[in-house]
Amino acid sequence: MTADSTRRDVLIAAATTLSALSMTTAAAAQLSTRPPVPPSGPKKTLGMILFDGFELLDVFGPLEMFGMLKDRVEIVMIAPKAGPVKSGAGPAAIADFEFADAPRLDIVMIPGGIGTRREVNNADFLAAITAIAQATPQVATICTGSGLLAKTGLIDGIKATSNKMAWKWATAQGAKVLWVPHARWVEDGKYISSSGISAGTDMALGLIAKLYGKDMAQWVAHRAEYRWNDNAGDDPFAAMNGLTG
Amino acid sequence: MTADSTRRDVLIAAATTLSALSMTTAAAAQLSTRPPVPPSGPKKTLGMILFDGFELLDVFGPLEMFGMLKDRVEIVMIAPKAGPVKSGAGPAAIADFEFADAPRLDIVMIPGGIGTRREVNNADFLAAITAIAQATPQVATICTGSGLLAKTGLIDGIKATSNKMAWKWATAQGAKVLWVPHARWVEDGKYISSSGISAGTDMALGLIAKLYGKDMAQWVAHRAEYRWNDNAGDDPFAAMNGLTG
Numbered sequence: 502m503t504a505d506s507t508r509r510d511v512l513i514a515a516a517t518t519l520s521a522l523s524m525t526t527a528a529a530a531q532l533s534t535r536p537p538v539p540p541s542g543p544k545k546t547l548g549m550i551l552f553d554g555f556e557l558l559d560v561f562g563p564l565e566m567f568g569m570l571k572d573r574v575e576i577v578m579i580a581p582k583a584g585p586v587k588s589g590a591g592p593a594a595i596a597d598f599e600f601a602d603a604p605r606l607d608i609v610m611i612p613g614g615i616g617t618r619r620e621v622n623n624a625d626f627l628a629a630i631t632a633i634a635q636a637t638p639q640v641a642t643i644c645t646g647s648g649l650l651a652k653t654g655l656i657d658g659i660k661a662t663s664n665k666m667a668w669k670w671a672t673a674q675g676a677k678v679l680w681v682p683h684a685r686w687v688e689d690g691k692y693i694s695s696s697g698i699s700a701g702t703d704m705a706l707g708l709i710a711k712l713y714g715k716d717m718a719q720w721v722a723h724r725a726e727y728r729w730n731d732n733a734g735d736d737p738f739a740a741m742n743g744l745t746g
Numbered sequence: 747m748t749a750d751s752t753r754r755d756v757l758i759a760a761a762t763t764l765s766a767l768s769m770t771t772a773a774a775a776q777l778s779t780r781p782p783v784p785p786s787g788p789k790k791t792l793g794m795i796l797f798d799g800f801e802l803l804d805v806f807g808p809l810e811m812f813g814m815l816k817d818r819v820e821i822v823m824i825a826p827k828a829g830p831v832k833s834g835a836g837p838a839a840i841a842d843f844e845f846a847d848a849p850r851l852d853i854v855m856i857p858g859g860i861g862t863r864r865e866v867n868n869a870d871f872l873a874a875i876t877a878i879a880q881a882t883p884q885v886a887t888i889c890t891g892s893g894l895l896a897k898t899g900l901i902d903g904i905k906a907t908s909n910k911m912a913w914k915w916a917t918a919q920g921a922k923v924l925w926v927p928h929a930r931w932v933e934d935g936k937y938i939s940s941s942g943i944s945a946g947t948d949m950a951l952g953l954i955a956k957l958y959g960k961d962m963a964q965w966v967a968h969r970a971e972y973r974w975n976d977n978a979g980d981d982p983f984a985a986m987n988g989l990t991g
Contacts, residue, residue, distance in 0.1 A: 549837070557813060558970065561806035561837075565943065568802060568835025576836045585830075585840050590813025591821045592794070592806075595830050595838040666969060697971035698810065724911060725803065726942035726983045730973060738971045 537716040544575055545607035545712075548637075550630060550646075551580040551596050554589045554616025559643040562702030563610055566709060569721045573713065579603045579633075581626060589615040600629035608708070609637040612701070613644030613664060621652050621674055631655060640692050641708060643701030647694040651675025660689040664697035665742040682744035685736045696736060703730045782961040789820055790852035790957075793882075795875060795891075796825040796841050799834045799861025804888040807947030808855055811954060814966045818958070824848045824878075826871060834860040845874040853953070854882040857946070858889030858909060866897045866919055876900060885937050886953065888946030892939040896920025905934040909942035910987040927989035930981045941981060948975045 547567055549560055567574050580586045580596030587593045598604070611630060620626045631653045634640045642650050647663040648671035650656055660679045663671035672680045681687045686695040686704035688711075695704035706729050710718035722729040739745070792812055794805055812819050825831045825841030832838045843849070856875060865871045876898045879885045887895050892908040893916035895901050905924045908916035917925045926932045931940040931949035933956075940949035951974050955963035967974040984990070 556810070557806045558810035561802045561810075564835060564837060565801070565803035565806075568833070568837075571835065578837055588813070590809060590816065592809060592813075592823055593840040595840065665971060697969075699970050699972035723983070723986065724942075725944050726910060727944040728973075728975060728982075737973075738968070741968065 536720050537714060544573060546575050546577060546604055547608040547610065548577050548579045548603060548606040548633070550609065550611045550633075551578055551586040551594060552614075552616045552620050552626065553587050554614050554619065555586065555594075555612050556614030556644060556698055557588045557590050557592065558698050559612030559614060559646065559701050560588075560594065560610075562699065563641070563643065563705035565725060566702060566705040566721050566727075569724055570709070570713070570717075577604060577606075581629070600633070603633065606633065606637045608639040608641065609633050610641045610643065611646035611649055613642075613646045613648070613667075613698070617645045617649050618670075620649055627653050638691055639708070641704065642692075642694045643704070644695065644697045645671050647671055647678075648674040650692075650694075651678045656689075656692055656694075659692050660687050661692065661694040662687045662696050663694065665736075665738045665744060666697060668742065668744060683736050683739040684734060685730055686733045688733070696738060700730075700736075702727070704733075706731065707733060781965050782959060789818060791820050791822060791849055792853040792855065793822050793824045793843075793848060793851040793878070795854065795856045795878075796823055796831040796839060797859075797861045797865050797871065798832050799859050799864065800831065800839075800857050801859035801889060801943055802833045802835050802837065803943050804857035804859060804891065804946050805833075805839065805855075807944065808886070808888065808950035810970060811947060811950040811966050811972075814969055815954070815958070815962075822849060822851075826874070845878070848878065851878065851882045853884040853886065854878050855886045855888065856891035856894055858887075858891045858893070858912075858943070862890045862894050863915075865894060872898050883936055884953070886949065887937075887939045888949070889940065889942045890916050892916055892923075893919040895937075895939075896923045901937055901939075904937050905932050906937065906939040907932045907941050908939065910981075910983045910989060911942060913987065913989060928981050928984040929979060930975055931978045933978070941983060945975075945981075947972070949978075951976065952978060 564576055578596045579598045583596050583599045585593040586596050634655055644664045645667050647661045651674040657677035660681050662681045662684045685700050695701045706718045706722055809821055823841045824843045828841050828844045830838040831841050879900055889909045890912050892906045896919040902922035905926050907926045907929045930945050940946045951963045951967055
């Protein structure tokens with residue numbers, strides 16, 4: 502065993518112990534208030550955009566978290582055509598609406614996935630997400646979904662992040678976007694964007710905290726037995742992929 | 747600020763710093779070997795069971811991780827009837843096969859969700875999952891999916907875990923199961939079971955580590971920008987819900 506690997510093991514053990522201690526203490530506070538009462542107001546409609554080759558967790562991580570707020574949020578799935586839409590991994594989800602028939606949304610989410618490489622050259626697709634994003638007060642992207650949104654020009658001059666392994670491709674879609682390499686997620690005005698795949702789940706909880714309070718986000722994470730990475734600036738994957746800034 | 751909350755903040759800060767340090771060190775080792783070459787052998791078929799009211803992340807967390815191994819694993823979706831199956835949160839997935847037409851599987855996964863409360867009283871459903879589990883060399887459950895499997899009697903005398911908020915309901919489905927309250931996931935022979943919702947993703951990476959090596963699991967987690975909770979015994983949610991053992 503090298504000195505480095507010993508140091509690493511010690512650090513991991515220490516972090517695990519401290520993390521368990523802090524979570525237990527945090528949990529006690531959190532459980533006393535569950536479920537928190539969300540602020541009153543009309544039910545929100547969250548639209549998730551689908552396209553062939555979407556990334557499964559980009560879509561269903563955020564929807565798991567928002568799906569816990571069924572009395573406050575209705576989820577609709579929107580794609581170029583209603584009906585089955587195949588993910589990059591194979592399994593298909595159902596689009597409830599085609600773009601033209603989509604209801605008015607309060608939140609729209611644009612996922613990433615291998616299909617972004619095709620859609621970024623699809624003028625009809627880009628026009629449809631432009632119209633939806635312009636009409637929607639809260640626009641979120643997950644992973645390389647920010648590449649799609651960048652290509653529309655809507656986030657020129659806006660801060661955004663993206664998948665760290667696909668950083669070069671994503672950032673090439675919008676030279677005027679203010680790309681932030683080191684971030685789990687980034688918010689700028691009505692736009693919020695996450696880093697790769699799993700980061701969308703953390704961003705979704707961040708958005709729940711913004712809309713319904715941090716107690717609600719913690720309660721949702723607890724129900725999902727999810728260890729929320731709740732610090733938007735804590736992103737080890739940037740350095741792991743040689744990105745700085 | 748109370749002494750308790752100060753102590754908690756200090757612990758959280760320490761854990762975050764140590765965690766970041768250890769991840770960066772671990773990452774450096776991990777990136778040098780990516781992507782690892784999986785052991786040769788025939789492609790495996792992974793079948794995910796669907797039913798009305800399945801939990802989204804129970805299904806799509808594990809499938810995100812196994813979906814990264816497309817050249818090694820084919821994913822099929824199986825339900826009482828082929829076609830759309832609605833999740834508890836609303837969005838629907840497509841079942842490729844009905845039970846009777848399902849192909850031979852190498853791995854079967856049974857998710858949880860609100861629909862388990864109905865299916866646990868559905869003799870046809872229980873007979874179908876019994877037949878599939880008996881014929882499949884690796885059987886995994888996520889969340890309250892272990893309640894369904896417990897009800898079949900197949901895991902009598904076998905160690906298993908389940909969702910920590912639904913613990914009472916799940917464990918009541920099988921009095922002879924050796925329930926383990928404090929675990930992120932539990933393996934016993936050909937059976938592997940996870941705690942609630944998000945824990946299925948960690949278990950899936952544990953299964954990938956078992957089948958293809960820990961390097962592969964770490965590479966998959968890295969691609970998904972996922973902080974894998976890779977210690978099956980580290981479960982803060984048990985204590986948070988007043989469970990011990």
